[in-house]
Amino acid sequence: MKHLISAADLSLDEILSILDTAEEMSVVNDRDVKKLPTLRGKTVVNLFFEDSTRTRISFEVAAKRLSADVINFSAKGSSVSKGESLKDTAQTLEAMGAQALIVRHHASGAAHNLANSGWISSHIINAGDGKHEHPTQALLDAFTMRKRIHGSHSRGKSLDGLKVLIVGDVLHSRVARSNLLLLRSLGAEVRLAAPATLLPANPNFLGASYYLGLDDAIDEFHPDVVMMLRVQLERMSASFFPTAREYSRGWGLSAERLARLSENAIVMHPGPMNRGLEISSEAADSAQSTVLEQVANGISVRMSVLYHLMSGETRE
Amino acid sequence: MNYQLVLKNTNLGDGTTVDIAIEQETIVAIDTGLSGEVEIECRGLIALPGFVDLHTHLREPGFEASETVLTGSRAAAKGGYTAIHPMANTNPVADTAGVVEQVKALGDAAGYVDVFPIGAVTVDLGGVQLAELGAMADSKAKVRVFSDDGKCVSDPLMMRRALEYVKKFDGVIAQHAQDPRLTEGAQMNEGQVSAQLGLTGWPGVAEESIIARDVMLAETLDSRIHICHLSTARSVEIVRWAKQRGIRVTAEVTPHHLLLTDELARTYDPVYKVNPPLRTEADVLALREALIDGTIDIIATDHAPHPAEAKECEWDAAAFGMVGLETAVSVAQLVLIDSGRSNWQRLAEVMSLNPAKIAADLGQGEAIKVGSTANLALVDPAVQREIVAVTESKSRNNPFAGMTLPGRVVHTIYRGRPTVLDGSIVEVAR
Ligand SMILES: [Zn+2]
Numbered sequence: 001m002k003h004l005i006s007a008a009d010l011s012l013d014e015i016l017s018i019l020d021t022a023e024e025m026s027v028v029n030d031r032d033v034k035k036l037p038t039l040r041g042k043t044v045v046n047l048f049f050e051d052s053t054r055t056r057i058s059f060e061v062a063a064k065r066l067s068a069d070v071i072n073f074s075a076k077g078s079s080v081s082k083g084e085s086l087k088d089t090a091q092t093l094e095a096m097g098a099q100a101l102i103v104r105h106h107a108s109g110a111a112h113n114l115a116n117s118g119w120i121s122s123h124i125i126n127a128g129d130g131k132h133e134h135p136t137q138a139l140l141d142a143f144t145m146r147k148r149i150h151g152s153h154s155r156g157k158s159l160d161g162l163k164v165l166i167v168g169d170v171l172h173s174r175v176a177r178s179n180l181l182l183l184r185s186l187g188a189e190v191r192l193a194a195p196a197t198l199l200p201a202n203p204n205f206l207g208a209s210y211y212l213g214l215d216d217a218i219d220e221f222h223p224d225v226v227m228m229l230r231v232q233l234e235r236m237s238a239s240f241f242p243t244a245r246e247y248s249r250g251w252g253l254s255a256e257r258l259a260r261l262s263e264n265a266i267v268m269h270p271g272p273m274n275r276g277l278e279i280s281s282e283a284a285d286s287a288q289s290t291v292l293e294q295v296a297n298g299i300s301v302r303m304s305v306l307y308h309l310m311s312g313e314t315r316e
Numbered sequence: 317m318n319y320q321l322v323l324k325n326t327n328l329g330d331g332t333t334v335d336i337a338i339e340q341e342t343i344v345a346i347d348t349g350l351s352g353e354v355e356i357e358c359r360g361l362i363a364l365p366g367f368v369d370l371h372t373h374l375r376e377p378g379f380e381a382s383e384t385v386l387t388g389s390r391a392a393a394k395g396g397y398t399a400i401h402p403m404a405n406t407n408p409v410a411d412t413a414g415v416v417e418q419v420k421a422l423g424d425a426a427g428y429v430d431v432f433p434i435g436a437v438t439v440d441l442g443g444v445q446l447a448e449l450g451a452m453a454d455s456k457a458k459v460r461v462f463s464d465d466g467k468c469v470s471d472p473l474m475m476r477r478a479l480e481y482v483k484k485f486d487g488v489i490a491q492h493a494q495d496p497r498l499t500e501g502a503q504m505n506e507g508q509v510s511a512q513l514g515l516t517g518w519p520g521v522a523e524e525s526i527i528a529r530d531v532m533l534a535e536t537l538d539s540r541i542h543i544c545h546l547s548t549a550r551s552v553e554i555v556r557w558a559k560q561r562g563i564r565v566t567a568e569v570t571p572h573h574l575l576l577t578d579e580l581a582r583t584y585d586p587v588y589k590v591n592p593p594l595r596t597e598a599d600v601l602a603l604r605e606a607l608i609d610g611t612i613d614i615i616a617t618d619h620a621p622h623p624a625e626a627k628e629c630e631w632d633a634a635a636f637g638m639v640g641l642e643t644a645v646s647v648a649q650l651v652l653i654d655s656g657r658s659n660w661q662r663l664a665e666v667m668s669l670n671p672a673k674i675a676a677d678l679g680q681g682e683a684i685k686v687g688s689t690a691n692l693a694l695v696d697p698a699v700q701r702e703i704v705a706v707t708e709s710k711s712r713n714n715p716f717a718g719m720t721l722p723g724r725v726v727h728t729i730y731r732g733r734p735t736v737l738d739g740s741i742v743e744v745a746r
Pocket residue numbers: 465466467492544545591592
């Protein structure tokens with residue numbers, strides 16, 4: 001593996017290998033001295049064309065715990081905002097010694113372009129490209145599910161037969177795309193619940209069946225996992241739905257809906273949450289919620305990804 | 317007697333082999349055993365009337381780094397064209413008699429093809445105020461085709477006015493059918509592929525709804541309407557229905573919409589980014605069928621050159637458009653001839669006769685017979701060639717590069733004078 005661009009690029013073996021290594025990393029993360037020498041002397045650049053403090057910090061912590069040198073490059077206020085191209089920016093950073101670029105970009109396909117256009121030879125990790133994918137989020141979500149279900153016996157386990165419901169703005173969500181692809185490879189059954197305006201035009205999106213209301217989805221699908229997507233309020237002004245109140249009534253995970261889930265069902269959210277809109281405080285703060293575990297697991301999973309791509313280049 | 321120029325042993329596409337004799341700008345004899353002061357060997361080559369492109373972007377004035385009238389004319393000649401119609405979306409926009417006359421003069425000076433400028437429908441392509449259509453029609457450029465191409469004349473009242481106004485000089489409005497609201501931020505065909513790639517979709521209905529509206533306007537007003545670059549199966553159905561009703565509508569398809577699909581967007585390579593977007597296999601098949609059965613009247617290239625930096629970037633930031641002048645006849649051959657579905661006569665219609673008729677071009681699109689203007693393309697149909705991106709065009713945004721396509725233009729004769737011989741441009745003496 002040279003790059004991580006799409007969850008679709010990963011075989012089941014590769015996914016399990018990344019998740020199992022992340023288990024090892026999480027042991028390190030529970031120690032007092034949370035540092036491994038694995039990437040000493042290597043340089044990783046966080047190349048963020050879009051603000052995302054959480055994701056950037058998560059990658060930064062992960063890389064530093066592997067002893068890499070980390071450079072944060074925010075495109076805002078830099079030469080990029082003065083019209084420098086993606087190509088020139090990436091080539092400049094590589095010329096400064098970067099061996100891996102962790103890329104967040106507002107355009108779908110930007111990470112793919114960096115990996116495939118022959119502009120540079122660094123490792124590329126897609127940290128979210130437009131409305132396309134966010135593969136490390138899907139990996140950390142899968143890791144979190146596995147850990148909840150199998151606890152300390154997670155290693156080597158897939159998610160066979162697990163019923164996952166993804167709720168909300170699937171159309172614009174890179175989290176939904178990556179999860180759909182990754183969870184399917186792991187053997188889970190994924191369905192969607194969203195207003196029709198926020199589903200891709202092809203209703204049978206990547207083969208996943210869907211519900212137009214959250215109540216039907218809960219009653220008919222009996223999900224083991226409910227993954228709530230963040231709703232962006234600008235969708236409202238673009239008439240994807242009429243009001244926040246109506247969205248919340250139709251697709252929000254209220255206390256009442258939480259109560260109708262099976263008691264073992266888990267509730268996930270990639271953050272940052274809009275409490276009271278797509279998720280109630282009761283759901284977010286319940287024992288079934290994995291929101292904070294997802295954040296902690298994100299570091300272990302990203303350490304694992306960096307390790308898989310960058311340690312001992314002989315792996316290729 | 318010795319004629320000025322004789323094309324020896326040309327194949328007329330129906331199996332007959334003849335010599336074609338040319339004096340000045342005119343075909344003066346078609347027979348066997350003709351001799352000339354200059355003779356060009358054409359054994360195995362199909363003689364076709366010089367091609368006429370109804371939809372070209374030349375980028376001059378304003379964007380000369382991408383293409384000039386001269387470089388675009390040379391690319392056209394190389395592709396077997398003897399006439400092209402540059403679109404109005406230059407800078408300044410071709411919305412006055414002055415600009416269209418300037419473009420025509422540049423074409424005359426280049427001397428490779430007839431350059432018949434298309435005039436804008438509205439001032440600065442703004443969609444708000446009708447451009448001086450009459451002045452452009454009366455100018456030296458004698459404009460008959462008007463289009464805001466690049467943009468849709470989306471205001472129905474503006475479209476109505478334009479359709480009525482051009483009747484005085486038998487003009488035609490060429491509509492770039494794209495509902496602007498349904499395509500805000502659109503990047504590629506809306507469907508399964510766009511859903512997976514996370515690129516904003518351009519739904520077929522944004523094209524189809526405008527075509528449906530415009531053919532009904534044309535019927536109501538008894539006006540003539542031409543639809544640019546049909547891209548969907550349903551657009552074909554609407555045009556077919558309109559023609560059955562006797563509505564005076566003509567339609568074009570581009571080579572890329574006849575050959576390429578939205579699956580190519582999976583590469584995120586902006587060389588495949590074009591407007592309207594590449595559609596699905598089913599759409600491609602419907603467009604081919606429509607070209608064969610006559611629902612679609614012409615192939616037009618929508619040749620749209622762009623500088624490297626406009627395509628060497630992320631998809632969202634890239635420009636729409638691809639070049640096509642030097643590959644069009646190969647795609648036409650693939651679809652009409654090599655498929656076994658049609659014939660050279662039909663190819664001549666869609667590449668030359670029909671576009672010249674739609675635009676009322678003088679001396680273009682004439683069948684090969686004594687008395688016709690000597691505009692000819694001589695094509696070797698037996699060649700398979702690998703397409704390369706570096707060509708006569710200034711730009712290299714060529715989606716066919718690397719593909720193997722059939723057929724090659726060997727000679728082009730423009731008004732009695734060779735502009736291409738043995739596949740190479742003949743430099744015009746200046
Ligand atoms: Zn157009």
